[in-house]
Amino acid sequence: MAAPCSRMANRPLWQFITNVRRTGLKHTGVRQISLSSACRAATQTRSKTEGVASPWKLYGAVCLQRLPVISQERNPIEDQFAELMHQMELERSLLSDHEQRLLEDSERMTRKQADNYDSDEEEADYGGQETITAQDQEDSWEQKLKHFQPALRDRGRSGTPLGSVERCLGDSLVLLVQQTVGKETIWLLPQAQWEAGETLRQTAERGLNSLPEADFKATFLGNTPCGVYRYKFPKEVQTECCVGAKVFFFKAFLSAGSASQKEPFLWVKKTELQGYLKPPYLEKVDRFILNL
Amino acid sequence: MNPVIRKASFALHSRVLDQAGLLFRASVSVQHPIQGSLAFSNERQYRTMPTHGIGKYKHLLPKEAPKKKKERQQMKQIKTATDAEYGTLNVKVSGYDMILVEHYSQYIHNLCNRLGVKVAESYALPTKSTEVMVMPEQGTKMYVDAILKTHERIVQLSQLNATLCPTFMEVLLKNQPEGIQLSVKLHTEADYQARFKARPELEGLMAQMT
Numbered sequence: 059m060a061a062p063c064s065r066m067a068n069r070p071l072w073q074f075i076t077n078v079r080r081t082g083l084k085h086t087g088v089r090q091i092s093l094s095s096a097c098r099a100a101t102q103t104r105s106k107t108e109g110v111a112s113p114w115k116l117y118g119a120v121c122l123q124r125l126p127v128i129s130q131e132r133n134p135i136e137d138q139f140a141e142l143m144h145q146m147e148l149e150r151s152l153l154s155d156h157e158q159r160l161l162e163d164s165e166r167m168t169r170k171q172a173d174n175y176d177s178d179e180e181e182a183d184y185g186g187q188e189t190i191t192a193q194d195q196e197d198s199w200e201q202k203l204k205h206f207q208p209a210l211r212d213r214g215r216s217g218t219p220l221g222s223v224e225r226c227l228g229d230s231l232v233l234l235v236q237q238t239v240g241k242e243t244i245w246l247l248p249q250a251q252w253e254a255g256e257t258l259r260q261t262a263e264r265g266l267n268s269l270p271e272a273d274f275k276a277t278f279l280g281n282t283p284c285g286v287y288r289y290k291f292p293k294e295v296q297t298e299c300c301v302g303a304k305v306f307f308f309k310a311f312l313s314a315g316s317a318s319q320k321e322p323f324l325w326v327k328k329t330e331l332q333g334y335l336k337p338p339y340l341e342k343v344d345r346f347i348l349n350l
Numbered sequence: 351m352n353p354v355i356r357k358a359s360f361a362l363h364s365r366v367l368d369q370a371g372l373l374f375r376a377s378v379s380v381q382h383p384i385q386g387s388l389a390f391s392n393e394r395q396y397r398t399m400p401t402h403g404i405g406k407y408k409h410l411l412p413k414e415a416p417k418k419k420k421e422r423q424q425m426k427q428i429k430t431a432t433d434a435e436y437g438t439l440n441v442k443v444s445g446y447d448m449i450l451v452e453h454y455s456q457y458i459h460n461l462c463n464r465l466g467v468k469v470a471e472s473y474a475l476p477t478k479s480t481e482v483m484v485m486p487e488q489g490t491k492m493y494v495d496a497i498l499k500t501h502e503r504i505v506q507l508s509q510l511n512a513t514l515c516p517t518f519m520e521v522l523l524k525n526q527p528e529g530i531q532l533s534v535k536l537h538t539e540a541d542y543q544a545r546f547k548a549r550p551e552l553e554g555l556m557a558q559m560t
């Protein structure tokens with residue numbers, strides 16, 4: 059076995075809450091890790107050399123996701139409930155320091171305007187007038203709020219192209235590229251073929267870095283692949299040594315990056331994947347992309 | 351003679367007591383059940399009586415080791431070949447809004463419980479107040495504009511499986527609320543010592559000693 063992964067038991071990760079408890083994820087793809095300083099630093103790996111070559115070609119692919127930038131909009135029900143909770147909390151709450159100060163100031167004002175106002179007595183009690191009353195502070199704060207302009211949710215452009223990273227700011231997007239596999243050019247997650255002497259995670263990183271005219275800085279979350287896609291070549295291409303290919307997917311998050319608009323990149327939501335990926339491929343990929 | 355008489359009298363006495371006791375219990379049980387039982391347990395027998403110390407049982411229990419009050423720190427796990435596990439990790443949640451910070455840290459704790467990740471500790475660091483001072487265009491004196499309070503909560507995980515880690519981190523990142531910073535670091539001795547207050551008198555005495 060040339061690579062350290064044989065057959066990975068693929069648990070559907072959308073059921074991970076129940077499954078992970080009962081049956082541990084079976085993986086033979088993790089090499090011996092010795093953690094140095096930070097847990098996210100590069101790990102030292104030991105390469106295992108095997109004599110027998112497998113008939114499967116190995117690829118490492120990366121599922122690069124852009125996390126949502128802003129919060130999602132609420133449903134009407136969520137809106138109503140949030141309002142109700144806010145109302146309830148307001149009615150049950152006690153007065154804060156600022157509100158108490160407001161009340162005291164207003165009482166003092168009414169007492170000042172009364173006929174039997176004794177200024178000496180008042181000032182002896184309160185130790186001199188405060189120059190800024192609470193009401194003045196509130197007014198100045200309200201003025202500042204009026205000057206504040208919140209940014210638009212859509213960043214202005216209506217119908218941003220699919221290749222732009224700033225597409226749907228409230229959802230998480232996955233990167234798709236167009237690559238030639240065999241004879242056809244299809245949309246798939248960026249992948250590269252595994253070479254001897256490197257870990258599959260390094261293969262995935264190489265696949266991401268080798269994308270032409272794109273500069274994505276990604277943070278890989280771990281050394282374990284999150285999914286596997288296995289397919290056999292059509293009969294005419296099959297030889298003795300390669301029957302098919304196995305693609306191992308790794309998850310990563312986008313930290314910084316840019317791409318030119320000419321290159322065929324797509325940033326799509328999970329619901330839009332169906333229009334671009336092939337059905338058997340989509341079935342495996344769908345399992346590990348969380349729709350949160 | 352005397353011991354015999356005493357024994358005989360005692361035997362009689364005990365029998366009388368038994369009968370009286372039975373009668374007493376039977377008659378009193380309905381009306382004052384509490385008083386009936388108390389009357390018999392509050393009587394302390396004199397040292398010469400054979401029933402002295404009849405209710406003692408502590409000497410029959412196994413000896414307990416005395417409790418140690420020393421604090422011990424968690425040690426890092428040694429990784430094995432197939433199941434790689436991280437050592438003690440500190441997941442720090444910090445932000446200005448205390449409600450969001452607390453709710454998010456509770457969410458992380460509950461998620462760890464559900465996924466089977468052992469939570470070693472879950473504590474809060476002291477709140478830090480930051481004063482925002484604004485300098486107006488005309489004058490030179492800065493005045494206080496606002497006071498921002500940064501709240502921090504730490505959830506300490508002890509055995510995070512390396513296969514579970516990517517999924518766990520992804521769920522955490524995707525559920526992160528707005529305005530909250532999340533950081534995952536290894537737990538160190540310095541972090542542990544930073545939680546304690548400085549003792550100036552002790553330090554003064556130590557400095558005097560050396």
